[in-house]
Structure formats: structure tokens, C-alpha cells
Amino acid sequence: MNIEETKRTIRGLPPRHSVLLEGRHGLGKSQVVAQIAAEQSSRLHKPFGFIDIRLGQYEVGDLIGIPRARDKYTVTQNVFSEGSLKSQDTIAENVTVHDLPLWFPRDPNSYGFMFFDELNRGSRDTQQWAMQIVLDYKSNFHEVPINWRVIAACNDDQDIYSILALDPALYDRFLIIKFAPTVPEWLKYAEKYGVHDAIIKYITKFPTDLDVPDRIDSGKRYPSRRSWIKLSDMINHMASEGDDPLADLDYLILLAGGLVGMTIAVNFTEFIKKEYKVYSAEEILNNFPKLEEDFKKMIATDFTFYNKIIVQYIKKSGAQKLNVKQSANLFSFVKVMPKETAAGFWSAFRTDCPKASATWFNSSTEITTYIRGLLSKADSMK
Numbered sequence: 001m002n003i004e005e006t007k008r009t010i011r012g013l014p015p016r017h018s019v020l021l022e023g024r025h026g027l028g029k030s031q032v033v034a035q036i037a038a039e040q041s042s043r044l045h046k047p048f049g050f051i052d053i054r055l056g057q058y059e060v061g062d063l064i065g066i067p068r069a070r071d072k073y074t075v076t077q078n079v080f081s082e083g084s085l086k087s088q089d090t091i092a093e094n095v096t097v098h099d100l101p102l103w104f105p106r107d108p109n110s111y112g113f114m115f116f117d118e119l120n121r122g123s124r125d126t127q128q129w130a131m132q133i134v135l136d137y138k139s140n141f142h143e144v145p146i147n148w149r150v151i152a153a154c155n156d157d158q159d160i161y162s163i164l165a166l167d168p169a170l171y172d173r174f175l176i177i178k179f180a181p182t183v184p185e186w187l188k189y190a191e192k193y194g195v196h197d198a199i200i201k202y203i204t205k206f207p208t209d210l211d212v213p214d215r216i217d218s219g220k221r222y223p224s225r226r227s228w229i230k231l232s233d234m235i236n237h238m239a240s241e242g243d244d245p246l247a248d249l250d251y252l253i254l255l256a257g258g259l260v261g262m263t264i265a266v267n268f269t270e271f272i273k274k275e276y277k278v279y280s281a282e283e284i285l286n287n288f289p290k291l292e293e294d295f296k297k298m299i300a301t302d303f304t305f306y307n308k309i310i311v312q313y314i315k316k317s318g319a320q321k322l323n324v325k326q327s328a329n330l331f332s333f334v335k336v337m338p339k340e341t342a343a344g345f346w347s348a349f350r351t352d353c354p355k356a357s358a359t360w361f362n363s364s365t366e367i368t369t370y371i372r373g374l375l376s377k378a379d380s381m382k
Contacts, residue, residue: 017149065098110148116152120155342374
């Protein structure tokens with residue numbers, strides 16, 4: 001299933017049905033579960049829990065809870081009465097009760113996901129513990145609230161990963177989703193997340209370089225969706241600190257190689273060298289008329305990238321105002337981009353550079369009118 005099919009399935013299942021997502025590492029299995037939880041909180045207009053348990057890091061005692069003697073304790077048990085299953089409370093004396101572990105949801109009216117990531121890296125003992133909670137939604141007589149769902153995830157190839165094969169009885173208790181997100185879905189997510197424009201363009205042209213290949217060798221680095229996100233974060237952060245890796249291609253190979261592997265890093269760097277032109281904020285502010293035709297061919301994600309570097313440049317410079325030439329060039333740049341993106345630029349500009357943005361906004365009637373056209377008059381100078 002792709003991302004949308006996975007979300008549709010998990011949202012639509014009745015209570016007490018558990019789900020297991022299988023797939024290679026770095027595909028975004030845990031990310032998609034977290035996204036569904038966030039979407040459910042918006043739909044329900046109430047908090048939606050997300051408990052992330054890695055079975056490989058736990059022992060059975062951590063999951064069941066520590067035993068403690070009680071003089072009296074109310075025990076809730078299921079009994080059959082006149083042919084029907086009912087709950088019955090009784091008072092027990094001098095009993096041993098396992099305290100609930102910290103992570104176990106207690107509020108019977110709460111909502112959420114109990115997410116068991118890396119399920120097949122847990123020991124046999126912890127997998128045995130999971131048998132009851134996955135099917136019966138109970139752990140040692142403690143019942144999971146009705147509005148919680150158990151979701152698990154695991155890697156699916158024993159020839160590659162150091163994992164234990166799941167017991168067939170445990171495996172049978174899940175709805176199995178073979179998680180296979182598409183490249184267009186990742187590109188859509190990447191644009192929303194703010195992945196560096198160079199990476200988006202590279203994956204658009206070379207989509208097979210997005211994921212781990214079918215055949216891999218142990219100890220060798222390969223690309224994954226997760227590693228491309230990490231590379232984007234590193235490039236963006238370093239560029240914001242005045243050290244753009246795209247300006248030093250020899251270094252870029254080393255940086256990218258540590259995340260996506262040297263083969264893909266070389267290919268990515270060659271793409272940057274031959275096909276990807278990056279303009280600096282100074283070039284845009286001082287020489288935009290010479291660049292305008294190139295910018296007219298760009299898409300929204302391109303402008304999102306350039307909006308950030310321009311705002312960062314002005315903020316770092318500490319300038320209280322732009323000179324006449326820069327003001328005119330910035331206005332020309334803003335008019336070239338899609339209006340929604342331009343509105344986003346103005347929001348970031350006035351937030352990060354309040355004095356410079358206010359001076360620019362009031363520097364000409366044409367600029368003031370245009371910006372007010374992007375936003376409501378009341379919002380334009382908040």
C-alpha cells in the first residue's frame with residue numbers, strides 16, 4: 001500500500017484491530033503513523049496519544065510492570081453469565097498486582113496509537129508479551145482503552161536485517177500492510193517539509209535513487225528517504241550559517257556520501273555541477289534583471305528555497321533598509337513568484353526582519369499596494 005492507502009486503511013478499521021507495517025528501512029513507516037495520529041487529533045478536536053515502544057529496548061518486566069503486594073484490590077474479570085460475556089468486579093485480599101508501566105494509557109476516554117516499532121527486533125519473551133495486547137488489547141489483566149489502536153512496524157527481509165522471524169501466531173493477529181510509498185508522494189511531502197530544492201530536482205529526474213535498492217551489501221551505505229531528509233537538513237543548516245556545501249562540490253561529495261552512499265553522492269554532485277544553478281541572495285538583490293528569465297521558469301519550491309536565503313541574508317547583515325536598487329530588485333523578484341509563495345515570503349520577511357521589511361513595504365506605493373493585494377489590509381503590517 002502507498003501512503004494514502006495506508007492512511008485510509010488505518011483510519012477506517014473498527015476498534016481492536018491491530019496493524020503491522022512491513023518494509024525496508026527509511027521508507028517512513030513510523031512517520032506515516034505519526035501523521036495519522038496528528039490528523040486524528042485535528043479531526044476529533046482532542047488530544048490523540050502516540051506511544052512509541054521499541055520492543056528491542058525492553059525486557060518483559062518493563063512491559064508487564066513491577067509486582068507489588070496489596071492488602072485489598074478490586075479485580076475486574078470477564079465471566080459468562082446466562083450465556084453472555086460480562087465484566088465482574090470482586091474484592092481480592094492479600095494479592096500480588098503488577099503496577100502499570102509508565103507508558104501504559106490509563107484514561108478510559110482517551111484516544112491514541114500504541115506503536116511498537118521494530119517489532120521483530122524484540123526478544124522472544126517480549127514478542128510473547130505482545131501476543132495478548134495485539135489481539136485482546138490487554139496486558140496482565142490491564143485493558144487498553146477502547147479508543148486506542150495497536151500499530152506495529154518492522155523490516156521484512158531476514159537476509160538483510162538482524163531480526164527474528166515473527167511467530168506465525170503473532171503474525172496472524174495483525175492486518176499486514178506491505179508499505180510501499182510512491183516517489184510522487186515523497187516529492188509532495190518533501191515540498192511541504194522544505195526539503196532542499198536541489199534534492200527535489202535530483203529525485204524528480206532520478207527517482208530510482210530515492211530508496212534503498214533491492215540488493216544491498218552489509219556495511220555499505222545506501223540512500224533512503226530518511227537519509228535524503230537528513231542531507232537536506234544539513235545543507236540548509238550549514239547554508240544558513242554561511243557555509244553552503246553546494247558551493248564546495250568536493251566537500252559535498254564527502255558530506256552526501258556519509259548519508260546516501262558514495263555512488264549516489266557522486267551522481268548528485270555531478271547533477272549540481274552540470275544542471276543545478278544556485279544564485280546567492282546578493283546576486284538576486286543586486287542583479288535580478290539579468291536573472292529574471294531563469295526565475296520565470298522556476299516552480300514554487302524553487303522560490304521557497306530562495307525566499308529563505310534572502311531573508312536569512314538580510315537578517316544576518318543587520319540592515320535596517322535596502323538601498324534603492326535592492327528594493328526594486330526585491331520587488332521584481334516577489335512579482336515573479338506565485339502569489340501564495342510571495343505571501344509566505346512576506347510573512348517570513350516581516351517576522352525575521354521587522355525594520356527592513358517595514359522600510360521596504362513603505363518605500364513605494366506600488367510595493368505597498370502589491371503586498372496588500374497578497375494579504376488582507378489588516379494583516380499586511382501586523
